[in-house]
Amino acid sequence: MDTMNTSQTDLPQHVRVVEVGPRDGLQNEPQWVSTATKLTLIERLINCGIRDIEATAFVSPKRAPQMADAAEVVHALPAAPGVHFPVLVPNLRGFETALAAGAREVAVFAAASESFSQRHVSCSIAESVERFRPVLQAAHANDIRVRGYVSCVVSCPYQGDVAPQAVTRVACELADLGCYEISLGDTLGAGTPASVARMLEAVLRELPASRIAGHFHDTYGMAIANIQCALEFGLRNFDASVAGLGGCPYAPGASGNVATEDVVYLLNGLGYECGINLDKLVATAWFIAGELGREPASKVARALKARSFSNR
Amino acid sequence: MDTMNTSQTDLPQHVRVVEVGPRDGLQNEPQWVSTATKLTLIERLINCGIRDIEATAFVSPKRAPQMADAAEVVHALPAAPGVHFPVLVPNLRGFETALAAGAREVAVFAAASESFSQRHVSCSIAESVERFRPVLQAAHANDIRVRGYVSCVVSCPYQGDVAPQAVTRVACELADLGCYEISLGDTLGAGTPASVARMLEAVLRELPASRIAGHFHDTYGMAIANIQCALEFGLRNFDASVAGLGGCPYAPGASGNVATEDVVYLLNGLGYECGINLDKLVATAWFIAGELGREPASKVARALKARSFSNR
Numbered sequence: 001m002d003t004m005n006t007s008q009t010d011l012p013q014h015v016r017v018v019e020v021g022p023r024d025g026l027q028n029e030p031q032w033v034s035t036a037t038k039l040t041l042i043e044r045l046i047n048c049g050i051r052d053i054e055a056t057a058f059v060s061p062k063r064a065p066q067m068a069d070a071a072e073v074v075h076a077l078p079a080a081p082g083v084h085f086p087v088l089v090p091n092l093r094g095f096e097t098a099l100a101a102g103a104r105e106v107a108v109f110a111a112a113s114e115s116f117s118q119r120h121v122s123c124s125i126a127e128s129v130e131r132f133r134p135v136l137q138a139a140h141a142n143d144i145r146v147r148g149y150v151s152c153v154v155s156c157p158y159q160g161d162v163a164p165q166a167v168t169r170v171a172c173e174l175a176d177l178g179c180y181e182i183s184l185g186d187t188l189g190a191g192t193p194a195s196v197a198r199m200l201e202a203v204l205r206e207l208p209a210s211r212i213a214g215h216f217h218d219t220y221g222m223a224i225a226n227i228q229c230a231l232e233f234g235l236r237n238f239d240a241s242v243a244g245l246g247g248c249p250y251a252p253g254a255s256g257n258v259a260t261e262d263v264v265y266l267l268n269g270l271g272y273e274c275g276i277n278l279d280k281l282v283a284t285a286w287f288i289a290g291e292l293g294r295e296p297a298s299k300v301a302r303a304l305k306a307r308s309f310s311n312r
Numbered sequence: 313m314d315t316m317n318t319s320q321t322d323l324p325q326h327v328r329v330v331e332v333g334p335r336d337g338l339q340n341e342p343q344w345v346s347t348a349t350k351l352t353l354i355e356r357l358i359n360c361g362i363r364d365i366e367a368t369a370f371v372s373p374k375r376a377p378q379m380a381d382a383a384e385v386v387h388a389l390p391a392a393p394g395v396h397f398p399v400l401v402p403n404l405r406g407f408e409t410a411l412a413a414g415a416r417e418v419a420v421f422a423a424a425s426e427s428f429s430q431r432h433v434s435c436s437i438a439e440s441v442e443r444f445r446p447v448l449q450a451a452h453a454n455d456i457r458v459r460g461y462v463s464c465v466v467s468c469p470y471q472g473d474v475a476p477q478a479v480t481r482v483a484c485e486l487a488d489l490g491c492y493e494i495s496l497g498d499t500l501g502a503g504t505p506a507s508v509a510r511m512l513e514a515v516l517r518e519l520p521a522s523r524i525a526g527h528f529h530d531t532y533g534m535a536i537a538n539i540q541c542a543l544e545f546g547l548r549n550f551d552a553s554v555a556g557l558g559g560c561p562y563a564p565g566a567s568g569n570v571a572t573e574d575v576v577y578l579l580n581g582l583g584y585e586c587g588i589n590l591d592k593l594v595a596t597a598w599f600i601a602g603e604l605g606r607e608p609a610s611k612v613a614r615a616l617k618a619r620s621f622s623n624r
Contacts, residue, residue: 192578248615304532
């Protein structure tokens with residue numbers, strides 16, 4: 001697949017940003033974040049113009065105590081026409097709890113690496129896909145959209161490089177099950193535009209770019225370059241986390257999710273349109289980072305600090 | 313100019329990294345860094361495999377007190393065959409002092425923005441070029457290589473966007489004067505691959521990529537994506553600063569120079585060869601950051617912390 005000349009991206013094009021801060025970002029925060037703070041964060045993100053916000057996860061409170069208030073969060077979600085609030089569900093039981101709480105979109109989580117799947121989903125990749133089959137059936141019966149995650153699309157902390165074919169296989173299986181979109185996650189953040197291009201070349205031979213989202217981690221500072229690469233491959237859906245919330249469990253002290261404000265800065269610079277107010281977003285980054293007692297991990301949030309505070 | 317398909321960069325190609333940490337990185341450090349520490353840093357950088365290290369600046373100690381030991385640093389530089397140690401000189405007097413101290417390569421500093429030139433070089437762009445003419449003449453008479461910097465090649469803190477034609481003009485003037493290489497600096501770090509591409513398209517119509525270096529700041533987290541863009545335009549010389557030393561005077565608390573270790577990680581991932589040992593470089597980043605009482609600004613240094621310490 002040919003890459004686009006960056007100088008020719010003159011026409012504005014819409015890019016959809018899926019904000020994952022309230023779930024993926026907060027899930028591993030050791031200090032309890034109140035339900036009220038989570039809901040304030042979500043309301044501020046809506047007010048920034050974001051239309052897809054992963055709100056919480058219906059998982060075991062033992063494994064993710066920070067998500068123990070999932071039902072309360074979903075109950076209290078604001079009425080926001082046109083805004084989607086996917087929630088993570090690991091299995092049919094999680095789906096049923098989410099449905100009872102009022103969730104209208106869910107997400108399921110698979111891996112492209114067998115070792116990672118065994119360690120984090122406690123079964124093989126094939127078994128995890130089978131586990132999602134009844135979830136997808138129940139979801140469709142209830143008119144609920146399902147998003148699919150594939151983690152370790154470039155490399156795995158246990159087995160190293162992951163073959164693009166392995167990513168393609170599980171992405172196609174999730175698409176065949178009925179996921180409307182497959183989010184491809186570079187969980188370690190170890191990819192560069194070369195390995196990301198190899199992976200996307202393989203996946204895009206089987207699935208259209210419109211059904212793929214990029215989920216990049218900035219552990220090694222490559223996320224923005226990888227998103228630029230994915231844009232050149234035609235991807236127009238990207239996950240990101242306000243303030244860069246969510247670290248990397250495999251490199252303590254390192255960055256995790258790419259910061260939403262860094263992604264928006266890139267998109268603005270490249271002439272893409274995403275409908276997100278950057279000043280409000282930077283103020284939101286400082287708000288949630290302040291609640292967590294630290295500074296935002298994002299370069300843009302720090303560079304625009306003065307502007308952000310005048311816009312709070 | 314067509315960009316390269318990143319997936320086709322299979323053949324190893326050499327990229328030259330010019331380390332600017334000891335000068336550009338340390339120059340604005342408020343706390344005095346001892347001459348011994350500066351020299352240890354330089355020795356460690358050589359030991360990483362770096363062959364171009366900007367060592368110091370022969371400028372007024374009033375304007376840059378951290379560079380007050382320039383002559384001592386140059387006197388004590390290690391005998392390192394094949395390693396170049398450019399030193400910054402603002403004018404003929406600075407050049408003569410540098411020459412007397414034993415410098416064998418110098419760098420001069422111009423701007424692509426009139427406002428920036430007036431504020432930081434205290435004269436117009438044209439006057440600054442004229443001021444360099446006797447420097448270049450004296451340098452050539454003494455067989456001294458001269459590197460030229462152009463700052464604000466994308467935008468300027470005082471006048472906003474900078475026209476690619478303005479960058480091209482001053483770059484050509486420095487090349488005509490005899491600078492062997494022109495380092496184009498995105499001083500604010502505000503560029504994205506779109507604005508960087510527009511700028512490089514203009515410059516490369518007049519000068520070959522082999523005479524151009526990219527000097528990117530990571531203030532908004534775009535440096536790695538901009539370097540990737542510049543690589544696609546054929547640039548093979550990049551300035552970088554170990555540990556991301558050197559902040560941004562226009563955004564206090566924000567990042568400045570792109571970190572050398574992030575650049576090396578990108579180059580390794582893309583299959584370029586730069587001759588730099590990443591583990592040793594990360595250990596060097598932690599060494600100098602520790603001397604300054606903080607953590608490295610680089611994502612790679614933080615992600616590879618465990619490895620770096622085992623290689624110290």
